[in-house]
Amino acid sequence: MNPSTLVRHACAGLVACAMQPIAALAATPADLQASYGALSRMPSVPDKGQQLFTSRHGREWSCSSCHGELPTQAGKHAATGKPIAPLAPAFNPDRFADAAKTEKWFRRNCNDVMGRECTAAEKADVIAWLRTLR
Amino acid sequence: MNGRRSLHRHVCAAALLALSHAAFADDDRRGPGVTLLPKYKQECSACHVAFAPGMLPADSWRRQLDGLAHHYGSDASLDTATVNELAAWLSANAGAGKHMHEAPPDDRITRSAWFIRKHDEVPGAAWKGPAVKSAANCAACHTQADQGDFNEHAVRIPR
Numbered sequence: 292m293n294p295s296t297l298v299r300h301a302c303a304g305l306v307a308c309a310m311q312p313i314a315a316l317a318a319t320p321a322d323l324q325a326s327y328g329a330l331s332r333m334p335s336v337p338d339k340g341q342q343l344f345t346s347r348h349g350r351e352w353s354c355s356s357c358h359g360e361l362p363t364q365a366g367k368h369a370a371t372g373k374p375i376a377p378l379a380p381a382f383n384p385d386r387f388a389d390a391a392k393t394e395k396w397f398r399r400n401c402n403d404v405m406g407r408e409c410t411a412a413e414k415a416d417v418i419a420w421l422r423t424l425r
Numbered sequence: 426m427n428g429r430r431s432l433h434r435h436v437c438a439a440a441l442l443a444l445s446h447a448a449f450a451d452d453d454r455r456g457p458g459v460t461l462l463p464k465y466k467q468e469c470s471a472c473h474v475a476f477a478p479g480m481l482p483a484d485s486w487r488r489q490l491d492g493l494a495h496h497y498g499s500d501a502s503l504d505t506a507t508v509n510e511l512a513a514w515l516s517a518n519a520g521a522g523k524h525m526h527e528a529p530p531d532d533r534i535t536r537s538a539w540f541i542r543k544h545d546e547v548p549g550a551a552w553k554g555p556a557v558k559s560a561a562n563c564a565a566c567h568t569q570a571d572q573g574d575f576n577e578h579a580v581r582i583p584r
Contacts, residue, residue, distance in 0.1 A: 370498060371473040372558035372565060395503075402500040 320380040320387035324418040331412035340420030343413055348405045354417075356404075363424050379424035387418060461573065462514045468503060469511075474563045474570045476534060483519035485532035487512065497533075535560040547582065556583040 328335050344354040344362075358366040362378035377383040387393055401409035409417075459478055466475045478486070490512050494502040503511075519525075529537040544560075551557065556565055563570040569579045 368472050370559060370561075372556070372562040373473050399500040399502060403498075 318388060318390045318393075320418055320422050323387050323390060323393055324415050324422065326390075327411045327415035327418065331410065331415055333412045333415075335412070335415035335419040337416065337420040337423050340413075340416035340418070343409075344417055344420065350404065350406060352404050354400065354404055361424065362421065379421050381422075381425045387421075459518050459573070462511070464507060464510055465514060468507060470571070472499065472501070473561050475573070476563075477573055477575075478515050478518035479520040480534045480537075480540075481520055481532065482525040482528055483516050485528045486515040486519050488528075488532050490515070551582050554583055 324335060344358075345360060347353045352369055355362075355366075356369040357375055358378045363382045364377055366375040366378070367373070368375055376385070378386055380386045380388075397409055397414050401407065401413075461475055461477075465478075469475050481489075489496070490508050493508070494500055524537070524539040529540075534540055547566075551566075552560055558565070563575070566580050566582050567575050568581055569576070
């Protein structure tokens with residue numbers, strides 16, 4: 292790549308970054324746990340969240356297969372090998388900071404791990420456990 | 426060894442290399458040359474490197490987007506508005522030209538004829554190392570892959 296092309300791409304990159312919306316639907320992990328908890332009408336239990344996270348549910352993967360047993364550190368995608376930033380919110384402020392993003396990933400990943408979507412109670416339990424990791 | 430013949434061979438090799446680089450530059454331009462749509466980068470590089478849109482023909486991209494709920498063994502589903510936005514951009518920037526006449530088997534970049542040809546010097550064992558795992562893990566060897574740069578000078582095969 293010649294230098295002028297490089298400069299052009301760098302500029303385009305900067306413009307693209309500047310156009311990113313500032314966190315739509317900002318939330319905190321506590322907010323999200325509370326909303327799922329309210330939907331389920333059950334108290335959330337961190338231990339149940341940990342159990343859900345680390346077991347395979349009779350299938351190929353657990354949440355830990357990609358996020359690690361203790362997701363305070365980076366994990367690694369079980370199929371592609373791509374690094375995955377820590378999931379525990381105390382170790383990564385981007386986690387559970389956006390309601391739509393949280394819903395999207397629960398939908399996909401519960402499907403991959405358990406072959407079904409997670410219930411509101413299960414989501415609240417998982418967030419409750421992740422919030423205990425400090 | 427005859428000095429002149431050896432020189433001739435080197436010149437030819439250099440010319441061939443230059444030619445293949447010129448041909449390659451055409452491919453590589455599809456990588457770093459296309460500024461990735463921020464939405465595409467955000468949604469499609471969470472699990473794997475953001476593959477350059479020029480690496481697959483439009484038909485393959487369309488099938489990828491139609492089948493996101495069953496994406497090579499993973500649920501990669503997205504909302505309809507996002508799918509439509511990605512579809513328009515991928516279709517406008519999809520691969521064209523002689524490498525793209527036919528969709529690769531299973532719409533996999535790694536099964537494209539050009540991909541196989543370009544990696545024919547990579548020993549079989551190199552693909553299976555724990556740091557690589559999958560041929561889709563471009564960044565394991567292409568150290569600048571996350572910036573769309575697949576130039577072979579930046580390749581480091583992990584041992």
